[in-house]
Amino acid sequence: MALVEIENLSVEFPTQGGIMRAVDGVSLKLEEGEVLGVVGESGSGKSVTMLALMGLIPFPGRVKADKLTFNGRDLLTISDKERRQLTGKDVAMIFQEPMTSLNPSFTIGFQLTETLRLHEGMDRKAARRRAIELLEQVGIPSPESRLSAFPHQLSGGMNQRVMIAMAIACNPKLLIADEPTTALDVTIQAQILDLLMTLQKERNMGLVMITHNMGVVADTAQRVMVMYAGQIMEERAATDLFASPQHPYTAALLAALPERSEGGRLATIPGVVPGLYDRPKGCLFSPRCAYATEHSRNVRPDLRPWAGGHIRCHYPLGDPNRNAEIQHDHPVGTEAAS
Amino acid sequence: MAAPPFYVQPMLRFILTRVSLIIPTFLGITLLAFFLIRLVPGDPIETLAGERGIDPARHEQLRKEYGFDQPILVQYGIYLSRVLQGDLGKSMITQEPVITEFAALFPATIELALCAILFALILGLPAGIIAAIKRNSIFDHGVMGISLAGYSMPIFWWGLILILLFSVQFDLTPVSGRIDVLYYIEPITGFLLIDTLLSDEPEAFWSAVRHLILPTIVLGTVPLAVIARMTRSAMLEVLGEDYIRTAKAKGLSRFRIVALHALRNALIPVVTVIGLQIGVLFTGAILTETIFSWPGVGKWLIDAIFRRDYPVLQGGALLLGVVVMSVNLLVDLAYGLINPRIRHTR
Numbered sequence: 001m002a003l004v005e006i007e008n009l010s011v012e013f014p015t016q017g018g019i020m021r022a023v024d025g026v027s028l029k030l031e032e033g034e035v036l037g038v039v040g041e042s043g044s045g046k047s048v049t050m051l052a053l054m055g056l057i058p059f060p061g062r063v064k065a066d067k068l069t070f071n072g073r074d075l076l077t078i079s080d081k082e083r084r085q086l087t088g089k090d091v092a093m094i095f096q097e098p099m100t101s102l103n104p105s106f107t108i109g110f111q112l113t114e115t116l117r118l119h120e121g122m123d124r125k126a127a128r129r130r131a132i133e134l135l136e137q138v139g140i141p142s143p144e145s146r147l148s149a150f151p152h153q154l155s156g157g158m159n160q161r162v163m164i165a166m167a168i169a170c171n172p173k174l175l176i177a178d179e180p181t182t183a184l185d186v187t188i189q190a191q192i193l194d195l196l197m198t199l200q201k202e203r204n205m206g207l208v209m210i211t212h213n214m215g216v217v218a219d220t221a222q223r224v225m226v227m228y229a230g231q232i233m234e235e236r237a238a239t240d241l242f243a244s245p246q247h248p249y250t251a252a253l254l255a256a257l258p259e260r261s262e263g264g265r266l267a268t269i270p271g272v273v274p275g276l277y278d279r280p281k282g283c284l285f286s287p288r289c290a291y292a293t294e295h296s297r298n299v300r301p302d303l304r305p306w307a308g309g310h311i312r313c314h315y316p317l318g319d320p321n322r323n324a325e326i327q328h329d330h331p332v333g334t335e336a337a338s
Numbered sequence: 339m340a341a342p343p344f345y346v347q348p349m350l351r352f353i354l355t356r357v358s359l360i361i362p363t364f365l366g367i368t369l370l371a372f373f374l375i376r377l378v379p380g381d382p383i384e385t386l387a388g389e390r391g392i393d394p395a396r397h398e399q400l401r402k403e404y405g406f407d408q409p410i411l412v413q414y415g416i417y418l419s420r421v422l423q424g425d426l427g428k429s430m431i432t433q434e435p436v437i438t439e440f441a442a443l444f445p446a447t448i449e450l451a452l453c454a455i456l457f458a459l460i461l462g463l464p465a466g467i468i469a470a471i472k473r474n475s476i477f478d479h480g481v482m483g484i485s486l487a488g489y490s491m492p493i494f495w496w497g498l499i500l501i502l503l504f505s506v507q508f509d510l511t512p513v514s515g516r517i518d519v520l521y522y523i524e525p526i527t528g529f530l531l532i533d534t535l536l537s538d539e540p541e542a543f544w545s546a547v548r549h550l551i552l553p554t555i556v557l558g559t560v561p562l563a564v565i566a567r568m569t570r571s572a573m574l575e576v577l578g579e580d581y582i583r584t585a586k587a588k589g590l591s592r593f594r595i596v597a598l599h600a601l602r603n604a605l606i607p608v609v610t611v612i613g614l615q616i617g618v619l620f621t622g623a624i625l626t627e628t629i630f631s632w633p634g635v636g637k638w639l640i641d642a643i644f645r646r647d648y649p650v651l652q653g654g655a656l657l658l659g660v661v662v663m664s665v666n667l668l669v670d671l672a673y674g675l676i677n678p679r680i681r682h683t684r
Binding site for chain 2: 086
């Protein structure tokens with residue numbers, strides 16, 4: 001049994017201009033102890049997908065799915081109370097901005113022991129002892145004196161360590177890290193990633209690493225899910241995906257990495273992510289795709305099994321017949337000839 | 339990075355800064371009270387003489403006795419030097435020391451002001467919180483509409499309407515005063531609610547309560563409106579913060595998130611507003627006490643204006659000013675207590 005099973009998840013927000021579909025038909029499975037990287041540009045729905053799994057979609061957002069289970073429990077029919085017993089205990093989340101994600105009016109110690117007392121039923125003393133242990137585990141020096149510190153007295157990196165300590169406090173089966181290093185400077189980023197990976201291995205936790213940084217994914221994830229405009233574009237084993245991306249979007253993302261540029265200017269992807277009003281009829285990436293055809297602009301591709309994973313594209317890059325098919329479907333892409 | 343030993347040092351400096359600000363404010367109040375009352379036509383002697391008038395020679399003699407014949411700046415200098423020695427003078431009407439009269443009347447004002455601010459807090463905080471949680475609901479619109487009306491209402495008009503409705507029409511509450519004339523309560527604390535409980539007449543307590551109801555509502559209306567609106571907007575802002583999402587991700591109950599994690603932060607601006615309302619409260623007390631013949635310092639000051647009782651007006655305004663400044667200082671200290679970021683910086 002997979003730890004997380006999501007089938008055909010969609011999250012919608014009613015807006016004045018109509019219904020905004022932030023997540024559109026996302027399906028995924030996560031095994032225990034697996035590390036999944038979720039990448040995509042801002043607004044691609046990667047965070048919202050995981051917030052839906054956590055049950056944290058803010059009002060008036062609506063979550064729909066054919067299946068949404070965690071550890072065998074159906075999250076679609078679960079009561080609020082049961083859900084709260086799960087969140088923070090078996091599935092925990094850390095966020096992008098450590099400085100604003102901790103409550104400025106309470107001490108580190110209070111915020112840390114709160115989870116322990118709620119989920120583990122510890123008394124004040126036991127929770128305090130455990131909190132000190134946890135701070136030690138996440139590499140905070142002199143943890144005992146830090147318990148009485150307020151978040152504004154610690155640096156961003158230290159606060160993120162506190163967030164991690166809070167998240168792993170009840171030995172969760174799944175940890176969702178939503179861009180955990182984005183707000184931190186580069187040297188601290190590496191430390192936090194190391195810490196997360198060490199904790200993941202020690203505890204054999206499932207780990208979902210949401211990021212827009214391909215480099216972070218390459219260092220950590222076993223499997224990668226590339227999202228675009230609320231949909232999964234490609235989902236494959238990390239090594240395969242980096243060696244031979246199958247979706248033009250993935251390829252373009254990888255080409256834009258500074259490490260992969262061959263001198264001169266960095267590669268970019270022209271255009272922007274479609275918004276509420278300009279959502280294409282066909283493939284969502286087609287307006288920006290170098291290989292778009294009449295067919296891909298009119299018919300939206302389904303997510304289908306491909307090369308050991310899944311892909312949502314009419315013309316996967318590894319398909320030997322793709323050139324012929326593209327020619328047959330009247331290419332309209334900007335660089336289709338090359 | 340190292341956590342400094344908090345509290346003492348910055349807190350002490352904070353208090354000293356605030357206290358030193360009191361001195362110019364204090365001088366300002368003496369200036370205003372002294373010169374403004376002298377801009378009003380007539381003098382205390384004429385008022386004392388009343389309609390019968392007074393012999394001009396006798397008038398001149400009395401003016402000399404009270405020192406009103408001196409140049410005005412000299413008068414101010416004499417007044418100020420006396421104030422600095424702790425002498426606020428005597429009432430020209432009753433010949434009682436100003437400080438004695440103030441001390442006798444002030445508990446009545448405090449009692450009313452405390453009841454009013456409690457009334458405003460007990461209703462205003464929950465109303466603001468619920469309005470924020472259920473924003474754009476009928477409750478929210480209702481609370482915001484009513485509070486806007488309450489905020490805009492002239493106090494004297496509101497008081498008269500309530501008297502007409504509850505005292506005259508329904509005969510539910512007394513029209514004026516602090517307690518029925520039937521009872522004589524020995525002033526121990528000066529707070530009637532406490533003194534009546536200490537006395538052997540339990541009925542007197544309920545009489546005092548009934549007398550307090552309308553003045554409390556009238557005086558508490560504006561602070562209530564302000565607190566409700568402020569709580570709502572502060573709460574709305576806080577509920578959208580990242581740390582509330584973190585609290586939800588911890589699996590905390592909705593009640594705990596709102597009542598602890600959100601409220602603690604939302605209270606910071608609300609406490610500031612409450613502090614500012616204290617000043618408004620005393621201004622309002624002057625009107626409210628006059629409407630309800632409430633024997634407090636507000637009514638005393640109004641009477642002093644009509645009688646041109648210079649020492650009472652000057653001394654009363656000064657003492658009230660000191661009280662407001664002290665309360666504001668206390669509020670600022672409370673602000674430091676609930677907001678750790680203030681406590682540890684600066």
